[in-house]
Amino acid sequence: MDVTDIVERFRRAAFGLEDWQDALAGFAGATDARVVHLIGMDRSGAVAFDLIRGVTPDMVDTFVREGGLSRHTNPRTGVAIDGPMLRTVFDDALLSRHERDALPIYRNLFDRADAGFAALTRLRVPGCDAILSLLRPRSFLDSADREAHIIDAAAPALSDIMAQAVALGAGLDRTVRETAELLEQRVLLLDGDRRMVQMSPGCEAWLAPAGPLTMRGGRIHARDAATDRALSLAIAQALDPLQALRPGRRVVLRMPGSDGHDEGERLILTVRAAPRRPSGPLARARVMLSAKTAAAPSAELFADLFGLTPAEAQVAVLLAVGHDSAAIARLRGCSVATVRTQVMALLNKTGTHRQGELVARLRGAC
Template identity: 35%
Template structure:
């Protein structure tokens, strides 16, 4: 679908990946322009990442419409990355939120065409919920895709326990957090090579997950209290790979997370808590990455006075008076279950 959308608008690149607030990206699917070291280096000065980070799910962020070409052309990102590659416009979406890690996809057009039209934007917006649904349910996975390093890398970045078990409850994939969860045994544990529930309620949920309930649209979700006293949400969905059909021995995707996982993005929390504008979000995001006001002004292509004006507003809204205090206050908003920046 990503490739078809990209081709439909004459795009140069379509990409689906996992990003962090610190500017790290793991690409799960790519169409068009290959990903290079220059792409990785450009992330540190990308003015769109802070905005996508707090963008509502499935709401389009369009460079020409929402950011403005004049503002974009003033940025260091445009000078050093966009213009040398002959790129012009983009439309991007946030589709998942895993604390300070978020899934997103983007379509990028080149200078061989004009900016995206309202009709093209509307067409892509119609498709966006379906892409999100596909990502949520299958994590862009089938059994064959799991073997692909790019998809495995994307799942490894997700800050939720993700497991795939076969019809006999044997694990065929577990990302790092899932390995820790199973080793801890608070909700799920490994017994005789099979994933079992650590409590009666967890075992019942696993049985439902392995049965017909998980194959219905939307799968199942259960709230469980672990042996450590923490609540977990267990989501399960059957993966019908290769059209296995009715009665087949489907593998099952399990996602185990805490209700507080969505609160671990301190910049997003600050944006909601303090009522920040998009420009203030950008300044705050780059501040938390260690940039100075002068450096932020260069990145965004605005004056230092403008950045300091946003800083003054950030101080007023957050009840702080110094940059270090503002950054500390922002990072303190993250859940104490994980140190800031740890994936």
């Protein structure tokens, strides 16, 4: 496969006409690379795109855990920031074999893939520090001129293609947000690392100094610890391919009142997977948070939040205001055994284990 064919595969992948893995495979075939990695990080350090072929998911986890994206632990990452633009650099220009052997990511990842030696080039993608890495055994060094010729010839066109793909992906993220806004008014799109991608104008209040959300290390968190745990679980479900098609989890956010202390509006935040285009343009959004206002705590609020039946929701309201099972049975004209059965259903649906914990969960949602 020549350079023209390689570039055409990437161009087709950028517009959704071919899988990105096919494009990476073409580059691997032309250079005998074991691993091909194409990554770009924006100025905040968030990953704008990350395409890799030739390693298993657990190896990628090892790479990230050992600091593979940090220039302080991986000299190759420094090429993306400080290296020569559109010119191939080989490992020997970056570090000695002794230095390479001392770095955990090389021992734990690259040796396992029999791809300990790399040829790298920095791509020109506006707004990103981008790098193309091709890795294989030491035989890379035996054909360095040939590999450098192929990489250098393809790099300018790949830079343009990735820039177009990023722009097109951002446009598709914007379309997702605007479509969701028509249904639920306020929408916040996050990437897979909880970093903000796009948000509706009405979401600024969520991130205000007294708002229910905050940014820590560039990532979105709920200000309240219990709510943040619920939000983390909801995001984890949205990111899990086995659960992403399930209905989104709901989390209640409580906005501050006009005086900054009393409670204001309650928001039912629905957390779900954003529409994915894994083989098409590089859209960053992975998680969509949308909200609707709950006017006051009610059976409707509990039913919507926890997926309760009407009867269970009425019992939840009575529990939240302090009634015990006997009182609820009298008020609802049913047996205590029926109420206990409904309480068991509430424990299951709210993820609680004791009635006191259930009541605290219900009151916390109010």
